[in-house]
Amino acid sequence: MAPPRRTSRDIRSESRLDVLHALLLAGEASRNDLARVTGLSTATVATVVSDLLEGGIVTEAGLTSGRVGRPTTTLRLNGDRGRIVGIDVAETYVRAVVFDAALDELASAEVDTDEHRDGSEDVIDAIVRALDTALASAGASRADVLGAGVSLPGGMQRWGEVAVVVPNTTWHHVDRLRERIGLPIVVDNPLKAIATAELWFGEGRRNASMITVNLGTGVGAGIVLEGRILRGATNFAGEWGHSLLALDGRECRCGRRGCVEAYVGAAGIQRTLAGIAPEHPLASAHLQREFIGSLAAALAPPEPDPAVAETLARTADYLGSAVADLVAIVNPEMIALTGWTAWALGDHLVPAVRRRVRREAPGDSAADLTIAVSTVRGNSAATGIATIALERFLGDVGLVTTRVPTAL
């Protein structure tokens, strides 16, 4: 595949995305505000806004009067243009979130799934149930939906097929999913969805290069370079959780030994605790999210649990070493930690991770690197996949030249 050629159409598309992004963050803004924030000329902003008004994507919000001169028309995204749905398919649940076209959340629904019944029809049933419940709760019907995004853990095998990487099964049923959902859908993997959320709602567009490091049951990286997500040849880029931390080390559920995930995934952290204190009650905690939450509680003053403190110290070292590898290979400006392990343990982990990365990353590659817990909260996989679905819709109506390669 030859590199895509840039065209002046791409430039128009990027200007439109810049304006949409500025409106998304600001809520309401005048044309002059948009020119200032985006760095585009006022003439370009005027053209872009006119196109977006015509497409019904943007609407006039009202008039503001400054201290001098004529009142100014402000603009906002037109939430009423339709509905966008983001569906996060995780190992133990499926969550559907309904957004308006300004990406404000309207309603959501979660369906628990049985991790032992992971046949594709079971998963598709759960997706459809979550979707219908969420739409009903938002007072919307399928006819209102401009696009639906489905975040599925997996890479792409020859665009359009989905091969699930983790757990070690394959999921080739995208056509069936489309048929059952009956809506324009995009499928992508959660690492790309989460990075998209960071790109639109977090730090992504302010940095030339940024990596979201997602910490939960699975572990992975969303790599953003110059405002775009690195997908790689077959959408597997960012599977850093299955790169080596330790040759011939702990067995990973992917089948390889010594993967990063086997040390800093929730089950890996529990294994570290079990190695330090085999009889510790948390070492046999049944549910991963509860286990991670209990670790944070066990560190609270006045008597932080020493085995838990040691577990966190080792986890920070493992994570710091693995992040240093990402820095050695990609050398980003920023690393944003995301996912429920990051929300629960970030404050305990980040300072030690920073120290370890500074020590282990080559030369001065980490000298100016920012490492912080992401400011994007909520279900960032659902938000991100909905954003991809919106981008895809904007592509379908000819407003942006999308390079979303996973669209179906």
Place this chain on the structure above:
Amino acid sequence: MAPPRRTSRDIRSESRLDVLHALLLAGEASRNDLARVTGLSTATVATVVSDLLEGGIVTEAGLTSGRVGRPTTTLRLNGDRGRIVGIDVAETYVRAVVFDAALDELASAEVDTDEHRDGSEDVIDAIVRALDTALASAGASRADVLGAGVSLPGGMQRWGEVAVVVPNTTWHHVDRLRERIGLPIVVDNPLKAIATAELWFGEGRRNASMITVNLGTGVGAGIVLEGRILRGATNFAGEWGHSLLALDGRECRCGRRGCVEAYVGAAGIQRTLAGIAPEHPLASAHLQREFIGSLAAALAPPEPDPAVAETLARTADYLGSAVADLVAIVNPEMIALTGWTAWALGDHLVPAVRRRVRREAPGDSAADLTIAVSTVRGNSAATGIATIALERFLGDVGLVTTRVPTAL
């Protein structure tokens, strides 16, 4: 740093680079040939060629008569436009190569350096001596030089300063180097130079993503995405040689433990042999390049040396695991092995590396991956840094919008 904004100027620049690249590979071509090869319209090619003729970068080579119609004018790069110098600063030598402006090699000179005298004045002395000798040998003077590139192992610390990563010292003397050379210079690290050589003379422009894996004393990766080299925030991207293969593993000369380089760098391979057969005569070979060459010889029929065969098998496993990590993180279309270890041992290593990568890379990420020894030979660091210097010159005369960030 915000992502760079694309302009229509960038598009013109890319069209010009596409035409220059096509001429570089073809030697001579008509405007119609160029349109066919680049995929540009004939009108665009006509405009681009006219700009390049005016700038003296391209010249009319002659007339060819086809079987029908008028004879066609063919074009070639104008080698006489001036001279470009590429200087490869390695640990034990400095090599200067003089090219004409069509990047045909005219002459070269090598100065041995004492690896124990690595003060900056010593290195600068060697650079200046190699440069002057090579220019004299090419019958050229400094006034003929359009640009000189210097490949120095190191990352950048706040653009314009150079911090050497390996060995573990810092080299902050770019101003002094520029003063002594007295020419327009660019400085970049060898990983970027080698990737540039692959991009212009090898497989780089035919793949949307490609990684050059350089194997010699040092080990590193040049990552090319959509025809551009990934530099990272401070030009450290690609320092995969100093990412982990084995937590708490072998000591690396960079100070970290368990780096990839400590296993697949020339000294690492020797260490593997010493572990297998401590008394083996090659285990104490003094010079790394001779050691690597002897390994290839020891594998020749009829009686391949079993300790050497075992060393190569383990090296292939180490390299395959480390390449699988690159695939997990970047997911490229192609991996090209370069450097003198790759030239000497590539045939022995590649089949086993391919098998290991297929087994260890996540999901199907390596299913369609090409792994091969690079077809670019000669001193690819010198060729690549000369190409960067030429690109910088084209930028200075306004023909391309270069993003070479290491220019001084």
